[in-house]
Amino acid sequence: MIQEELAMVCCSDLSGHVKGKAFPVADVASRLKKGVGWVPTNAQITAFNTIADTPFGALGDLLLIPDPEAEAKVEFEDGSPLEHFYLGDILHTDGKPWSCCLRGILKEALAALKSETGLELNSAFELEFQFTDNTVDYGPGFGLAGFREKKAFGATYLAALRSAGVEPDSFLKEWGEQQYEVTMHPKTGVRAADDAVFMRELARATSQRTEERITFTPIRHPEGVGNGVHIHMSFLDDAGKPATYDPGGPGGLNENARHFVAGILHHLPAIIAFTAPSAVSYARLTPHRWSAAYNNLGYRDREASVRICPVAELPGMDPARQFNFEFRGADSSGSPYLQLAVLVHAGLDGIRNKLEPPEATEEDLSLLSVSELTKRGFVRLPESLDDALTALEGSVTVKSWFRDPFIEIYLKHKRSELQYLDGMSPEETCAAYEKVY
Numbered sequence: 001m002i003q004e005e006l007a008m009v010c011c012s013d014l015s016g017h018v019k020g021k022a023f024p025v026a027d028v029a030s031r032l033k034k035g036v037g038w039v040p041t042n043a044q045i046t047a048f049n050t051i052a053d054t055p056f057g058a059l060g061d062l063l064l065i066p067d068p069e070a071e072a073k074v075e076f077e078d079g080s081p082l083e084h085f086y087l088g089d090i091l092h093t094d095g096k097p098w099s100c101c102l103r104g105i106l107k108e109a110l111a112a113l114k115s116e117t118g119l120e121l122n123s124a125f126e127l128e129f130q131f132t133d134n135t136v137d138y139g140p141g142f143g144l145a146g147f148r149e150k151k152a153f154g155a156t157y158l159a160a161l162r163s164a165g166v167e168p169d170s171f172l173k174e175w176g177e178q179q180y181e182v183t184m185h186p187k188t189g190v191r192a193a194d195d196a197v198f199m200r201e202l203a204r205a206t207s208q209r210t211e212e213r214i215t216f217t218p219i220r221h222p223e224g225v226g227n228g229v230h231i232h233m234s235f236l237d238d239a240g241k242p243a244t245y246d247p248g249g250p251g252g253l254n255e256n257a258r259h260f261v262a263g264i265l266h267h268l269p270a271i272i273a274f275t276a277p278s279a280v281s282y283a284r285l286t287p288h289r290w291s292a293a294y295n296n297l298g299y300r301d302r303e304a305s306v307r308i309c310p311v312a313e314l315p316g317m318d319p320a321r322q323f324n325f326e327f328r329g330a331d332s333s334g335s336p337y338l339q340l341a342v343l344v345h346a347g348l349d350g351i352r353n354k355l356e357p358p359e360a361t362e363e364d365l366s367l368l369s370v371s372e373l374t375k376r377g378f379v380r381l382p383e384s385l386d387d388a389l390t391a392l393e394g395s396v397t398v399k400s401w402f403r404d405p406f407i408e409i410y411l412k413h414k415r416s417e418l419q420y421l422d423g424m425s426p427e428e429t430c431a432a433y434e435k436v437y
């Protein structure tokens, strides 16, 4: 059959879904300049394809402009069509950034960090997902059997990532049933979040070709294992040298890193509404799931919202180059751009106000009473999306990081998503999310 070669320009939107418009590849040069037309109300299309209350209505025009640096062009070499899409920025027609463009929001956050501190953020996303076919024995967590079972998928997936410019780091059978994990090498700036979008979408692109169904939903059953997103962060100074590690600092954190982490923990009850933004995210964020239930810093502790990761102290290995901390309170129902942006804003606020993190934990916080938790500077994180949105609405500082009407849009979007789920049992709610993530 005759075929026109097509490419697509996409954004990762408030639901974490990737959307855009395709165009003939013959027009790439002009599309890189003028983009495609975009509609403000697209921001209000929820995870379930309903449209939330929108202040824009049918009005307004925007441009979605592809970034030539964020191009996925993957030839699977199986006779299937070339996978070809760009990630891009949503601008007003006069070229000004749009207040609800999540990639733009991240760029602004990173620029503020750089201009106020001289630091550049180096970050990497670690994603968990599950195959839905439970008729196969995947063997135990981290097993060779599980690796062998999905080696063909992993090999194709990692090759696809590499051809999109992502540097794959590892692929493994995680502990949960049919659960796998993929990690990438860190990147600076907005590219780390671009990579996270590529990691999700190329997993889906691979699974479509191999006819295996996968899901990134935060949790498949109320009592199940969570699919987390862990975001690793470290800093580079003006000269591009590592600037996170101080062997004499608490847990190895230097001054800026210490305040940055404190900022994240301080604002976490409000920003969790962005990092874990689905109704089922809060079934995952409960104690004993190796996710995040309190606003604690953990020293190599996987039950912490921010964990100081280990470094290999082996001959010839520089700890400063490896040293990083990891945010564990995120999942794939959110946009990586917004997730990283709020971590940067919260961290920068911590640096500005010289906030101090509570002492790193290596214990089970769920055994402590509320007054013991309070005494040590800990709170239980919101236990539902509704509570998280209320906390966000109540935080003047967090709201000040965004330009109007972003917060209004976000709250309306997420509350409408909750309305859609009204009356569903926890199992039905999980099933609804599994269908769309």
Ligand code: GLU
Pocket: 128, 225, 226, 227, 228, 229, 284, 289, 290, 291, 302, 328
């Ligand atoms: N599955 C856990 C989560 O929901 C994380 C397990 C781990 O990698 O430590 O975040």
Ligand code: MG
Pocket: 128, 174, 181
């Ligand atoms: Mg994991």
